[in-house]
Amino acid sequence: MVTGRSPAVVALGGGHGLSASLSALRLMSDRLTAIVTVADDGGSSGRLRSELGVLPPGDLRMALAALCDDSEWGRTWSALLQHRFTSEGDLDNHAVGNLLIVALWEILDDPVSGLDWVGRLLGARGRVLPMASVPLGIEADARVGDRLTTVVGQSHVAVTPGIEQVRLVPPDPPACPEAVQAIEAADWVVLGPGSWFSSVMPHLLVPELARALHTTRARLCVTLNLEAETGETAGFSAADHLDVLHKHAPELRVDAVVADPSAVEDTDQLARTARRTGARLLLRQVSRGDGTARHDALRLAAAYRDVFDDVLGDVDDRTG
Structure with missing residues (x-):
């Protein structure tokens, strides 16, 4: 699928979510950098x-x-x-x-x-x-009933419901210089899919990396998960994921959001939430279609290509 001069793309995340985006992106760009939690x-x-x-x-x-x-x-x-x-x-x-x-x-x-x-x-x-030059720790605030409790460690955060906010330990770690340079030189940055609090949000909490994401000329595409996880995002809607992103980085400009219709409970709500971040919503089947919540590399690559080329035929453009 790589034709002509492909865009310089940076993919952020970790684990199986980042593997999904990379498996698609490698089909349509030969200038690809993964920045990993x-x-x-x-x-x-x-x-x-x-x-x-x-x-x-x-x-x-x-x-x-x-x-x-x-x-x-x-x-x-x-x-x-x-x-x-x-x-x-x-x-x-x-x-x-x-x-x-x-x-x-x-x-x-x-x-x-x-x-x-x-x-x-x-x-x-x-x-x-x-993502950073030193190993990081993650702490999170989780709501249990009417009180907040602190959860320590990525492996614990990932399986804890009711997460509201995450923090890094140390709070101001040194970013990998090459990662900052890649974001500054990118045409597109892809954030997600993946474990939202423990793999995706941490990229917004490394100060130098966050600064690069806010100032780069690159456009930003957010890829939503195919389902809420049983732990950290249990009960989350598709729009909730964007709300969490906005809470952790309220000034971050988002240009496009890719979502599978089967994972969207309320399309109008998701479109409105995306629009609040400055983004347009691309609804496209990107799952394998076999009943599992796994991305299909070819379908996801086709969705990314349409986003990168501003082919907006299936992009939600309703107002409200």
Whole structure:
């Protein structure tokens, strides 16, 4: 699908949500940068982070795997990165890609260079960068009945309903300089889909990254989830996700919102909410259509192409 000079696109997020957007974006741009949250504190990533003091590699690994070429080479390396050991010992549940990434970090003493080398090995169609230069923690305010309680750690935030606000620890971490530069040079920035509080919102809370998002000449496209999660966004409507975005970054300009009609309870409400951020709403089937809440790479790529090319035939333009 890549034709002519493709746009420079930066995709923000983490985990399976970022993998979905990257799997689509790699089909329509050869100038692609993924900027990945680095707050994971669970599983293999959490163990490596705690033991070695490194950035949690898991979400970075998933982004690299999503960018592997759709060839025997790419599919094999993608499967290797995602492979997890099963044992009765210390290697149990460690992902091979996590160990590979951390080993390169130790050899090169440079997280960005290490990720670039992994990308070269895989033939990745794009670059993967960490959101910040240091491992981050996440705290959240969650409402339980009529009181607020503090939830600490990404793995706990992700499974806690009633989240209202998230914070980073430390509150003013240094951004990855290359990530800031990528946003400043982009034509489009894509935010979401993904775990809204624990993977998407953190990008708006790193001061240098937030400043770049507010001042870049790039246009911003928000991709909404296909369903509310059982934890942090339980009971959320599609419009609620945009309200949370506005609450965390009230001055952020949004140009387009992509949503699957099957995940929108009230189209008029979502269109009005999008319009308050300056955005127009593109309603398009981007799910696989097999009953699972998973994005179809080709359908999502086609939606992004229409947004990037200002093809507005199916974009909601109603007023009210």
